[in-house]
Amino acid sequence: MPTAHRPLGPIPGHLSVRAARDxxxxxxxxxxxxxxxxTFSFPLLGRTLSFPNPPARQRVISRHDIHHVLVGYDTDYAGEGEISAWELRCGCxxxxxxxxxxxxxLLGLSVAPRRTWRAWRSARGGTTLYRDGIDYDAAxxxxLVDLRRRLGIPDDGLVTAPTLAAPAPHSAPSPSS
Known part of the structure; x- marks a missing residue:
């Protein structure tokens, strides 16, 4: 769900999936x-809309959130487009x-077409928790790194777009200073 905040960025693989999810x-x-x-809320055009939370969504949202954790895509509109592309290609x-x-x-293609296309391409050969069949609590x-490997995700996730969570590069002082 889109939010206005700083992206979290990649989560270190040594953490447990539970700790990373939290x-x-x-x-x-x-x-x-x-x-x-x-119900669940969704911000759209400066307003927050509420929708019923049907059983079909209730069954998948916890795994969807773990997918965000595994690959590193944010929860803004572009990030939701990326995770949607990834989930579609890896398996619903x-x-x-x-x-x-x-x-x-479609949202991702309208707000961040290159990132969404890159997410689609990055999903090749992967699978989702929807298809893998692993018990949620076991996952x-x-x-985190072990579940990434099981699902065909690189050890550090898939985030390639710069995030605000990354420290800004700094220049080393010149030898003459």
């Missing part, structure tokens, strides 16, 4: 109770997932 949720102001809440398993990710892909107990 860091992601806290950074974005999300909670796990939202997974089963009767329900009509709801295909539908919502197609909408996200949470794994190290």
């Amino acid at each position: 860091l992601y949720l806290a950074h974005n102001g999300f909670t796990m109770t939202e997974y089963s809440a009767p 398993n329900t009509f709801f997932l295909y539908f919502i990710n197609l909408l996200g892909l 949470l107990d794994m190290r």
Whole structure:
């Protein structure tokens, strides 16, 4: 869900998936109770819209959030476009997932076409938690790098766009100073 904040950036692979998920949720102001809440909110054009949270969404949103953690895409409009492209190419398993990710892909292509296309290309050979079949709690107990490897994601994730979370480069003083 798009938010106005600094991107989190890549999460170190030595963390457990659970710890990484908790860091992601806290950074974005999300909670796990939202997974089963009767409604969810979505900011659009300066307004926050509320929608029903159907059972189909409730079943997949926790895995979707872990996908954000694994690959490193942000929760802004461009990041949702990237994660949608990645999930579509790596594998959806329900009509709801295909539908919502197609909408996200179209959003991404309209706000960040190059990043969305790069995400699509980066997904080649990968798989999703929707398709892998690993038990959710077992996945949470794994190290992030191990789950990335299992799903065909590079050890450091897929983020290639610069993020504000990265320290700015600085110049070394010249020898004559």
